[in-house]
Amino acid sequence: MLAALALALLPLLIKSDFALTILVFSFLLGMLAVSFNLIFGYTGQLSMFHAAAFGISAYATHLSMSLLGTSFWIGLVLAALLVLFLSVIVGTICFRFRLKEFYFAVVTLAFSEMARLIILNWNSVTNGTLGIILQEKPRIWLPGQGIVKLDGTLMWYYVSLIGLALTLLVCWRLVNSWMGRSFAAIRLNDELGDTLGINVFRYKLAAFSVGNMIAAIAGGLYSFFLGSIEPGFLSIDQSLAIVAMVLLGGRGAVAAPFIGALVLTTLPHVIHLGAELRTIVYGSILIFTILVMPQGIYGSIAALTRRPPHAI
Amino acid sequence: MIEFDHVNVHYGKNHVLHDLTAKIEAGEVVALIGANAAGKTTALRTALGLKNLSSGSLRFAGEDVSSLSTHERVERGLILVPEGRQVFVKFTVTENLLMGAYHRKDRNKVQVELDYVYDLFPRLLERKSQKAGSMSGGEQQMLAIGRGLMAKPKCLLLDEPTMGLAPIIVQEILTILGKLAANGMTILLAEQNASMALDCASRAYVIESGHISLEGSSESLRESATIKSLYLGH
Numbered sequence: 001m002l003a004a005l006a007l008a009l010l011p012l013l014i015k016s017d018f019a020l021t022i023l024v025f026s027f028l029l030g031m032l033a034v035s036f037n038l039i040f041g042y043t044g045q046l047s048m049f050h051a052a053a054f055g056i057s058a059y060a061t062h063l064s065m066s067l068l069g070t071s072f073w074i075g076l077v078l079a080a081l082l083v084l085f086l087s088v089i090v091g092t093i094c095f096r097f098r099l100k101e102f103y104f105a106v107v108t109l110a111f112s113e114m115a116r117l118i119i120l121n122w123n124s125v126t127n128g129t130l131g132i133i134l135q136e137k138p139r140i141w142l143p144g145q146g147i148v149k150l151d152g153t154l155m156w157y158y159v160s161l162i163g164l165a166l167t168l169l170v171c172w173r174l175v176n177s178w179m180g181r182s183f184a185a186i187r188l189n190d191e192l193g194d195t196l197g198i199n200v201f202r203y204k205l206a207a208f209s210v211g212n213m214i215a216a217i218a219g220g221l222y223s224f225f226l227g228s229i230e231p232g233f234l235s236i237d238q239s240l241a242i243v244a245m246v247l248l249g250g251r252g253a254v255a256a257p258f259i260g261a262l263v264l265t266t267l268p269h270v271i272h273l274g275a276e277l278r279t280i281v282y283g284s285i286l287i288f289t290i291l292v293m294p295q296g297i298y299g300s301i302a303a304l305t306r307r308p309p310h311a312i
Numbered sequence: 313m314i315e316f317d318h319v320n321v322h323y324g325k326n327h328v329l330h331d332l333t334a335k336i337e338a339g340e341v342v343a344l345i346g347a348n349a350a351g352k353t354t355a356l357r358t359a360l361g362l363k364n365l366s367s368g369s370l371r372f373a374g375e376d377v378s379s380l381s382t383h384e385r386v387e388r389g390l391i392l393v394p395e396g397r398q399v400f401v402k403f404t405v406t407e408n409l410l411m412g413a414y415h416r417k418d419r420n421k422v423q424v425e426l427d428y429v430y431d432l433f434p435r436l437l438e439r440k441s442q443k444a445g446s447m448s449g450g451e452q453q454m455l456a457i458g459r460g461l462m463a464k465p466k467c468l469l470l471d472e473p474t475m476g477l478a479p480i481i482v483q484e485i486l487t488i489l490g491k492l493a494a495n496g497m498t499i500l501l502a503e504q505n506a507s508m509a510l511d512c513a514s515r516a517y518v519i520e521s522g523h524i525s526l527e528g529s530s531e532s533l534r535e536s537a538t539i540k541s542l543y544l545g546h
Contacts, residue, residue: 178414178419181407181410181411181414182414184400184402184403185400185411185414188400188401188402188403189398189400191362192394192398192399192400194362194382194383195360195362195382195392195394195398196386196411196412196414196415196459196463197382197383197385197386197387197414197415197463198383198414198415199381199383
């Protein structure tokens with residue numbers, strides 16, 4: 001709560017457009033990481049479809065605006081619904097056949113690559129490798145000013161902060177409900193969950209769909225803030241970057257992956273090195289963190305501030 | 313209460329249960345006795361729908377449940393306590409117990425059952441905020457049984473509840489089963505330990521390689537020559 005207030009007031013202190021831009025990207029990628037953790041950290045399913053949900057929605061939002069003439073927000077809702085539809089198909093195939101762990105990761109990766117290849121090669125609609133430049137700006141209603149273009153970093157800062165806050169709220173409510181308990185039960189021992197009468201299929205599908213829909217909303221916002229879309233949004237690199245954010249930030253709390261998103265988004269801008277060298281430094285930090293802090297940054301801090309538990 | 317009617321089950325090409333026919337009346341404690349790999353666990357898992365029937369049918373409380381999914385059977389009060397003291401090791405004792413009431417519509421009003429379980433197993437009350445993984449095997453088994461009771465079962469399927477436990481804990485669990493039986497609980501108890509199972513149950517089925525080879529009251533089985541030589545060791 002305090003952190004939220006601090007973030008809301010932060011722009012009063014930070015006037016640098018550069019710093020605010022990094023924060024906007026961190027918030028949007030934070031939505032992606034937090035929603036991924038619902039599927040990965042809480043329900044225990046290593047989905048490789050998250051970047052696909054993010055990228056498909058970016059394209060779908062734009063296409064809905066250019067082909068159907070909808071507004072940005074209607075386009076975003078349609079894109080999220082499209083992602084929901086795809087999630088139900090992919091999820092039903094995976095969970096009906098009880099694919100787990102690496103098998104689940106590989107099959108979702110295959111679906112994700114399928115989507116990327118379609119986008120890469122459907123030149124007439126997606127402009128292939130070159131991607132699309134987005135010049136339109138979403139419009140929002142502001143008290144006192146009526147409907148205005150969403151322009152300038154400060155406005156994006158608040159829109160993305162609200163997006164992140166809503167994501168955290170939705171995930172927090174889910175995790176701290178009976179549904180969240182069944183997610184945990186599925187992660188810990190899904191056969192036992194079955195025995196207790198938990199509809200394992202339904203809850204896996206629920207976590208997968210809700211997570212992907214949040215990724216879809218993040219994708220639409222991200223592409224319009226960035227001002228372009230390219231097939232790289234759906235790449236394996238992007239999927240792995242999301243996994244890295246969650247591992248670095250931590251899986252144990254709803255907001256923990258945001259820490260990972262913040263660090264991994266800021267780091268390349270703080271360390272000024274050549275591109276190759278930067279990747280090496282970045283990779284080394286990641287390996288080091290995973291070896292030394294398997295619980296992520298959040299987990300390590302929590303462990304320091306908490307009395308050791310009664311027993312392991 | 314529960315009725316297996318010519319149930320056949322396969323694992324791939326392996327024919328595991330052959331024409332299993334058995335019937336447990338309401339309020340009865342019935343044992344299913346057999347050696348390792350005789351088909352006891354498969355029979356219980358089939359009852360719950362964790363394993364599909366190849367042929368035959370299964371009735372529970374007067375209803376054919378053969379085609380129902382596991383969670384639908386659990387909702388009807390058919391509860392399995394699986395073998396090997398399965399609990400959620402990272403959940404606390406209370407959280408584990410609450411998972412037992414998961415399917416209940418009134419799952420937010422389970423204080424009565426929680427008190428009942430803690431009353432039956434005072435050890436669990438002492439450890440209610442402890443992680444289940446940090447408890448002894450016997451305590452985990454008590455937790456698994458307690459979790460089954462949280463579901464308000466009409467019929468409790470117990471899969472080797474005393475396997476690998478110290479004799480004193482076995483006694484404790486048997487006492488609890490006795491109490492449950494006295495309260496009118498219907499129990500199907502799968503056991504390797506024939507003498508213990510016969511003490512507990514009023515009737516028993518003996519299962520060998522997926523066939524029911526013998527059935528009868530506990531007294532008559534105790535006197536049977538086959539049982540004596542094969543299972544009781546005298």
